Amino acid sequence: MTIPVVAICGRPNVGKSTLFNAICGRRISIVEPTSGVTRDRVETLLKVKDYYYELIDTGGIGVVDEHSLEDKIYDQINIGIQKADLLLFVVDIKEGITPLDKEVARLLLKQEKKAVLIANKTDESKFKMEAPKFLQLGFGEPICISAQQRHGIDDIMELIEEKVTPFNCTDLEKEEKELKIAVVGQPNAGKSTFINALANEERVIVSEIPGTTRDSIDVRFEKDGKSILAIDTAGLKRRKNVRNSIEFYSQARAQRAIRRSDVVLFFIDATKDITRIDREIAMYVREQHKPTIIVINKWDLVPEHLATSDYEEYITKTLPHIFYAPVSFITAKTSKNVTSTIHLARSLIKQAHRRISTGELNRVLKTIIMKKSPRVVRGQKVKIFYGTQADVNPPTMVLFCNKPQLVSKNYKRYMFNALQEKLRLAEIPIRVEFRDKKSQPGQKDIAINENEEQIDFTDKNK
Numbered sequence: 151m152t153i154p155v156v157a158i159c160g161r162p163n164v165g166k167s168t169l170f171n172a173i174c175g176r177r178i179s180i181v182e183p184t185s186g187v188t189r190d191r192v193e194t195l196l197k198v199k200d201y202y203y204e205l206i207d208t209g210g211i212g213v214v215d216e217h218s219l220e221d222k223i224y225d226q227i228n229i230g231i232q233k234a235d236l237l238l239f240v241v242d243i244k245e246g247i248t249p250l251d252k253e254v255a256r257l258l259l260k261q262e263k264k265a266v267l268i269a270n271k272t273d274e275s276k277f278k279m280e281a282p283k284f285l286q287l288g289f290g291e292p293i294c295i296s297a298q299q300r301h302g303i304d305d306i307m308e309l310i311e312e313k314v315t316p317f318n319c320t321d322l323e324k325e326e327k328e329l330k331i332a333v334v335g336q337p338n339a340g341k342s343t344f345i346n347a348l349a350n351e352e353r354v355i356v357s358e359i360p361g362t363t364r365d366s367i368d369v370r371f372e373k374d375g376k377s378i379l380a381i382d383t384a385g386l387k388r389r390k391n392v393r394n395s396i397e398f399y400s401q402a403r404a405q406r407a408i409r410r411s412d413v414v415l416f417f418i419d420a421t422k423d424i425t426r427i428d429r430e431i432a433m434y435v436r437e438q439h440k441p442t443i444i445v446i447n448k449w450d451l452v453p454e455h456l457a458t459s460d461y462e463e464y465i466t467k468t469l470p471h472i473f474y475a476p477v478s479f480i481t482a483k484t485s486k487n488v489t490s491t492i493h494l495a496r497s498l499i500k501q502a503h504r505r506i507s508t509g510e511l512n513r514v515l516k517t518i519i520m521k522k523s524p525r526v527v528r529g530q531k532v533k534i535f536y537g538t539q540a541d542v543n544p545p546t547m548v549l550f551c552n553k554p555q556l557v558s559k560n561y562k563r564y565m566f567n568a569l570q571e572k573l574r575l576a577e578i579p580i581r582v583e584f585r586d587k588k589s590q591p592g593q594k595d596i597a598i599n600e601n602e603e604q605i606d607f608t609d610k611n612k
Contacts, residue, residue: 153195154203154314157234159227159258161250162210164242165270167192169297170207173306193368198307203314206230211254231258236313237265238306239289243277247284255287264313267292268306273299328370328377331495332407334435335417336427340447344417344482345369345382348492373492381407408435412502412543413495414442416475420452420461424468432471439544441498441578442475445491449479474570476577501578502543511537511547511573518568527556535587545573546581554584 158166174194192207208230231237239258241251258265269292272278277294284292293309295302333341349371369380383404408414414435418428435442444465452461462477469475478494480487515537524532530553537549547569551557566582569575 154235155206155233156203156236156238156310156314157206157208157230158238158240159208159211159231159254160240161248161254164210164240165297166210166240167207169238169240169268169270169295169306170205172297172300172303173205193370195368195370198311201311203310206234211250211257231261231263234263235315236310237261237263238268239265239287240268240270241284241287241292242271243269243280243284243292243294244271246280247287251287255289259288265289266306266309266313269294270297272296272301328379329496329499330379330381330410330412331415331492332381332383332411332413332440333415333417334383334404334408334431335445336419336425336431339417339419340482341417342382344415344445344447344480344488345380347482347485347488348373348378348380373489376496378492381411383407405434408438408440411440412499414440415445415491415495416442416472417445417447418465420446420448420479424465429469429471432469436471436579439579439581441495441502441544442472443491443494443498444469444472444475444477446477446479447482450481450484450486472579474577474579498578499543501575502545504545504575505542506539506545506547506573508536508538511539514569514572515549518565518572521568522561522564524551524557524561527558530556532556534584540583541581544579544581545575546583548583548585550585550587552587554586557584 158170160166170192174196194205196203196205208227211227237258239254241247267284267287267289269281269284272281272294273296281292281294293302293305295306297303333344335341349369369382371378371380416431416435418424446461446465458477458479461479465477466473476494476498478487478491480491482488515534519534524534532551532553534549534551537547540546540548549565562582562584566580569582570578570580573580
């Protein structure tokens with residue numbers, strides 16, 4: 151049994167994205183009065199009661215795009231329609247039937263698929279009187295809703311349950327948890343080309359025009375029998391270069407994609423220099439403590455004499471905030487090293503979920519502290535009593551001491567680097583927190599497994 155697909159379609163500016171967000175219960179698609187905001191098809195997996203289904207938001211049929219991408223937008227719409235088990239045909243009841251509504255109706259009727267007419271924007275009861283006029287479109291009497299005010303959304307949910315074969319939640323939940331990968335970077339770095347190479351289809355629109363991708367697009371596929379969710383994001387820009395509300399929401403969704411991902415693929419165009427926005431992206435990824443791969447795309451276009459080792463040295467100097475991130479050199483256009491990058495992502499997530507035993511952590515801590523102990527501040531000495539791992543993804547090491555407020559930034563950096571190296575977590579970010587031992591009443595000085603001897607961190611010679 152496959153997951154049923156429901157696609158929302160119609161002409162531009164009838165409220166398709168507003169309806170999509172209302173059904174999802176959160177903002178996923180960008181909603182703007184500007185015609186043609188949605189270019190790619192936006193998909194999400196929804197759980198309704200005990201069942202799953204996939205919901206698709208498509209671009210407006212008949213849109214006139216500012217960058218002449220109409221053909222590519224229509225291709226994405228057509229794919230969404232072909233995938234669908236049920237079509238939600240949305241019209242604007244306030245504007246009445248337009249010639250473009252009739253054109254959309256003819257197109258959908260040819261598909262011979264289950265379809266339901268949705269009359270949107272019935273904010274006032276008087277507009278419901280216009281509903282019978284839409285019978286001429288050939289889809290029966292419409293369901294009157296106001297997507298913006300969420301009126302009628304429950305009716306649509308019930309209708310979906312009636313019209314499609316449900317996919318039981320337990321069937322999906324038995325499967326292995328999917329790997330979420332956020333693909334981020336500046337405009338035209340090759341992010342959408344990479345997504346299409348992974349999915350083996352033209353899943354997102356690729357164009358030389360910067361800013362083609364506006365929404366964050368979820369693309370689900372299988373690789374080696376394992377589920378992967380790749381999130382294609384809009385190219386990130388400096389705040390002062392964000393020109394309008396569409397770009398503002400694109401940037402916000404790209405940042406949200408980073409936050410909800412397991413691994414970030416940070417794309418850089420090999421033919422261009424590292425810029426300030428690249429450094430800002432690196433800082434944001436570091437702040438979120440996300441395992442990251444620096445993906446150098448278009449490597450086929452660099453001079454042959456440039457070695458990967460030289461470029462890695464350049465990356466380390468220009469992006470010091472994520473010095474730990476491994477580097478992958480690819481050519482997304484020809485799929486070169488695309489699969490190996492995904493294998494690397496899986497390796498990073500395994501590291502991020504690794505558990506370090508308390509005994510091992512404290513043995514490592516002893517070695518680190520013996521090599522360099524915290525300096526004395528105003529005659530007061532910081533004593534680290536023991537450490538324990540509090541969480542994974544990111545691995546979080548909590549070190550209990552007598553005066554955490556006196557630990558210097560330099561020593562925190564030293565401890566971070568040393569723990570990354572000695573715990574074999576050198577390719578991922580970790581958290582290192584210094585806490586007051588008093589916050590753990592009843593703890594012994596050393597948190598060690600019962601069968602192991604205690605470790606004394608105090609250097610008797612100092």
